Amino acid sequence: MIIRKAQRGDEFAILELIKGLADFENEPDEVVNTAEKLGADLFDRGLCEALVIAFPERIIGFALYYTAYSTWKGPVLYLEDLYVLPEYRGTGAGSKLFDTVVSIADERNCSRMDWQVLDWNTDAIAFYERKGALIDKEWYNGRMFFPENEPK
């Protein structure tokens, strides 16, 4: 298994994995992003970055992240998505991806790395706790939606 930075062309495989993760989270209709928009946001606009994990050449998982900002702590690496195809769970692929993102956060002098996990995803919560993470349960997400601005 090889972990590498996503490169142009990977946006198609990554979008399929994003849809797989949305299915797992019971929100299959929430993905309005497209491979073309994702490719532009990753490789032209620099809004986010991604790693992919390939075995041997098929992309079987990805991690997508960007630089967020904490008024308390300064720059924070935000891990938006981490996903490995179900048939490759238990192979260490997710662990290797996570550890690589942690290394990047540390290399970039971030004092914190953040992400979110669904309250019912006990396997993921146990995985993160084994990694030494704090799972903080006291915040709710506030959201306003602008459906007219969704990618077409």
Added chain:
Amino acid sequence: MIIRKAQRGDEFAILELIKGLADFENEPDEVVNTAEKLGADLFDRGLCEALVIAFPERIIGFALYYTAYSTWKGPVLYLEDLYVLPEYRGTGAGSKLFDTVVSIADERNCSRMDWQVLDWNTDAIAFYERKGALIDKEWYNGRMFFPENEPK
């Protein structure tokens, strides 16, 4: 009351308000950021942006935000902090600040605006719900810390 974009020099007043918010959230020791770092992150590095509200010339509140990224929705405006001094609550200052950030999210074609609110902060939750927000309670925050990278 006047709302304007933060400008160089405002980082000192904003950091005092950040500390006020951390006190309110019972985490006064968590603010390791400094006015100098915040000023560089706002005005040199462009990691975040801020609005301030002044009455008549004293800064009585602020909102700090940046562009986050949703794999499902594309670019998202993330409201990291919104705070008004306790003695100016009920004056509409917080409402005006929030509405201004919503307008910016919409103008920038974001399809979502996100923030977080503490589960016990029922006044804030009611305020956001009056604004038409969804308060989503099913996610936990995962966090890894790198104390050696904290601003010195």
